[in-house]
Amino acid sequence: MKKYIPLFLLLASLMSGTTYARTFIGYGTADSVAPKATQELVLMGFEAGFEKTIQKELNDDFIAVDFDIGGSPLGAIKSAERLIKKGAQILTGFPTSHEALLVSKIAKKNNIMVIFSSAGHSQLGKMGDDIYSVAESIDYAMNFKLKFMQDKFGKQKGLILINPKAVYSVSHLADIRNLLKDPKFSSINIDMINLNMNLEIPKTVIQALKTGKYKYLHLTMYAEEAVPLLRQLHQNHIDIPIVASTSWDDSDIDVIRRYLFGRKSPTYGFAQWNRNSTDAKEFERFIRKKYNREPTGGMVYGYDLGVIMATTINRIEGDMTMESFKKAFKKNLCFEKTSNGTICFSPNGGHAKRKIYTFEFQEKYFK
C-alpha cells in the first residue's frame, strides 16, 4: 500500500487547475477472495488508465487507497468504512464479486456512488443507478460460454464444478440454472456438482471422470481456486477439455501455468480485450511501457476503470462533488479509449456492456 503513495504524489503533481482539499475518491480492496497480488494487478491497471486519461491537477488526498489484508470475509466492508470515514464520496475498486456485494450495501446505505472494477455478480445489476461495475455480468459471460460449449462439444456430456464457498463461483450456478431454461440451450447436456467440504473434486466425480462419463469440464472459480483442482486432475491422469471461467487471466498466468502446460486436451479461456484491436494494443503498449511487463485480464479491468473515472472527472465543470461526478458520469454513459474500445453502461446502473473473447492456452499463454 505504501508503495503507491509516491504514485499519488506524482499524480497530484501532474494535475493542474482545480485544487481539491480532501479525499474524493476512495479505492478499496481486500484479500479475502482474490490474493493481494491479483488485486495489485487491477490497481496497476487503474493507475495506468487514470494516468493516461486524466487532464486535471489533483492533490495527494484526492484518491485514497485502502487495502484490507488478513483474509477477513468482511475486509471489503472494513475498507469501505475506513474510506467513507476519510470523506470519500465515490467508492471504486473492490474487484471481486464478494467485495462488490458487500460494499454495494454500504454504498447504498450512505448514498454513495460506486464503480467496481471487475465484479461480475449478476445481483449488482439490481442495486440501483448508483452501483456500476466495469466488468461484464456473469450471466452475460455465462451465456457466452454456454454458447461456446454448445458449439464446441455439442451434445457431449459436460460437467460444471462449483465452489460453494466462493460468491463468484456460486453466482455461476444460479445463472446457469436460469440460462439452461432457455430453449436455445436445450441441447446442452451438462451436470453441475459442488466441490466437497475440503474444496476438492469429490471422489465419486473423479471416478466418473476417469471412466469418461464427462467429455469436458467447466471450472467456474478463479484461477487461484482452480489450482488444487487442476492438481487433483493431474494426479488422477484425467485429461479432458477444460473451459475456464472469464477470470483466469486476471492474475499472472504463472499461478496455473504448470498444470496447463503439457496437457493434451485443450484449455479454453475468456478475455476482456481483443488483442488485435487498436485500443487493446494501446493498452498493452502503455502497460508494457509503464510497468515493463505483460498485461493481464485484471489490468484490463483496472485500466478501463481508470479511463472511465478519469474521463468522468474530465467532464466535470465547476466544483467536484458527488453530485457533479454523478452528473458527469450519467451525462454520457459510454466511455471511449478503454481496452475494449467504447464501453457503455445502463442508466439504471449495473454492469458495463462489453465484449468478451475466447482464447486457448497455447505456448504458456492464452492466445
Place this chain on the structure above:
Amino acid sequence: MTKLDKIFKYPILSNLILFQILAVVIGLGILFVSYSLTTNAQMDSAISKLKENIKPHLELKQEEWRTWNYMSLDDALDQSLAKYKAKYGLAGLQIIPRQELPKKLTPYDIVIPEKSDFMDTVVYARLSTDGLQGITKTNRLILLLISCLGLGFIGVVFASGKYIKNKMYLPILKLNHAFLKLKSGDELEIDYIKATGEVQNFLKHIKHMYHSTRESERMAVVGEVASQVAHDIRSPLAALRMSVSNMPELSEDKRLLVRRAVQRIDDIANDLGEKNKQVQKLNSPEKENSAKKENRTVQLLSSLIETLVSEKRVQYRLRSQIEISVNLGKSSYGIFAKIQPSEFKRILSNLINNSVEAISGSGSVELFLEATDQLITIKVKDDGKGIAQENIFKVTERGVSVNKANGSGLGLYYAKKTINSWGGLLKIDSEIGKGTVISIIMPRHDAPEWFVSQIQFESDSQVIVLDDDQSIHQVWNNRLESMGIGKDQIKHFTSSEAFTSWYQSQNIQQREDSTVYLVDYELLGSKKTGLALIRDLHLSDQALLVTSRFEEEDVRQSCLTLGLKLLPKSLAEFVPLVVEKKDFQADLILIDDDEIVLTYWNIEARSQGKKIKSFKRPKDFLRIKHKFSKDVPIYIDVNLADGVRGEDVSQVLNESGFQNLYLATGQDPAEFSHMPWLKGIVGKDPPWL
C-alpha cells in the same frame, strides 16, 4: 362427632396421620430434588460438553456466514448452514438480526455474538436433542424409576400406617375401652379384640395378669383363712397327740384310729400352711424371683420333710391302701443342711412318687431322717416291686426310666445331679419283690444361731409358759413333769398383759434367778407380740421364742438381734430338755469365749480334782452370780465375745463384792496397773499349772 373431632380426640392417631403426611411430603420432596439435581446436572453437563464441541466450529465460520447473509446470498448460505447442521447435529442454525433473538434463551441455544459494528446479525444455533437422546432416555428412565419409587413409597407409608392402625392402634384403643368398662365395674372382656403377633401376646399377658390378679386376691383371702386355721389347729393337735400317747386305757386299735385321725388333721394343717406360703409367694414378685434364682440356704430338714409328707398324703389320699409316714423322733431334732429347699422338696417328692408308683395295691412308704455329727441320711423306703440289680445304676442316667410307662427318665438323673452339687450322694438299694430304699446322704450343717439345740433348766428353775393356745401349755406340762420339774415350778399365761402384770410384781432378785421363759410369738387378743414383750422386758437371756413362724426371716432376724433363741412349735415335743442339779460350789470360775480354752481348763481341772464352772458369756454368770461365794477366784478373758472387755466385767463383779478377780490374758500386765481391784494378770494356762 365429625371425623376430624375423632382424630383430634386421639393424639396418637392424629400424630400417626401427621407423620404419614410428613413422611410422604418429605419423601416426595427428596425424590423430586434428587431427580432434579441428577437430571439437571446430567443435562447441564451433556449440553455444556456438546456446546464446547460445536462452538469452536461455529465461531470459525460465523463471520463467513454473516458475510454471505449480509450479501443476501441465501441459497449458498442455506447449503453451508445445512451442512453444518448435519455435521454437528444441530436442530437449527440461522443468521438472524440481533433484535430477533429470543428474549429468554434456553440451555440448548448457542449464540455467537456479533463482532462487527456494521452488521446487526448473530449466529443463532440450537442444539438438537438427538445428541442428548441418550441422556434424555436415561433421565426418562430415572424419572420412571423415581415415580415408581415415589408411588411405592406412598404405598408403603399408607400401608404401614394402615398396618399400625389395624394391628396396634385399634387393639390398644379397644383395650382402653375394655379397661374403661372394667373401671365401671364390668369384667375385663378382651377376647373380642382381634390382634396378632406381639400385640396378641400382650393381650394374652394382660388377660393372664388380670385373671392372676383376681385369683391372687381370692387366694390371698383363702390363704389367710388357711393360715389361721392351720395355726389354730396345730397346738390342740400337739396336745391331742400327746394325750393319746398317754392314754393306756384306750385299746390299741382305737389308739391307732385316733392317731391316724390326728395325723390326717395334722396333714391338712400342714397342707393349708403350705398353700398359704404358695399364695404369698405368688403375690410377692420379689419372693417369686428369689424362688426362681434360689440359693442354697441352711434349712431345718425335719420341718421340710414333715411338710412334704403331709402334702404327699393329701395328694395320694385316694390310695388309702398306701401309708406314707415319716419317722421323726428325738434323733431327728435339729438336723440342718445347706440346700435349695424347693429343689430338695421336689427331689423328695419325686422319690415318694416313684415309691408310690412302685406299689401295686397296698403298701407303705416310710421316710427316715437320721444324722451323725457330720452326715445326714434321709431314706425313702417302700415295699414296692423293687428294681432289678442290673437297672440300679441305669436309673440315675439321663433319659432312663424303669418300671414307669410315662417316665421321662429325668427325675432320678436330676436328683442325683442336684444332690451331688450339694456335696452329697444318692444311694439306691433294691430287691425285686421286696422294695427299694433310696438314701440321700449329705453333709450336716451347724445349726443356725437362732436355733435352740436344747433347753437347759436347773432343778429349781421356775418355768413360765406364755402362749394363747391352751393346748401347748399341756405339752410343756407333760414334758417338764417328765423331767422332774414340778407343777408348782411352772406358771402359765395366755396373754401378754397378765404376764406383764405378774412380771412387774416380781422383785429384781426373783427376775434375775434361773427362771426360763417359753414365749409364743403370736398372742391372740394381745397388743404386743411375744417377741416385743421379751425385748421390752429384757428377757432375751432367759427366754425362748416358741413359734410356728420360725421360718419367717424378719422373726429370725429380730431374734438374732436380741440374742434370742427360737424353737419351732412343732418341735416342742422333741426338743431335748436338760435339767441340771443345783450346784453353785466351785474352786474356780472361768469366763472365756474361746471353746478351746474352756475345754483345756476343764480337762486340767478334772485331772487335778478341781471343781470349775466355766461361762462363755459374762451375762450367763452375771445372771446367777449371787448364788456363788464372793471369795471364789474368777478368771476373765480380756477380749470377750460381742466386744465385751474383760476388765469392765471385772469392775462390775468387784462392785458386786467379788474379791478374787484375775485377767486371763497374754497382754502386758502394765496395761492394767491402774485397776487396783485386780488380784493379778495371768496367762491362758490354769493357775495350778
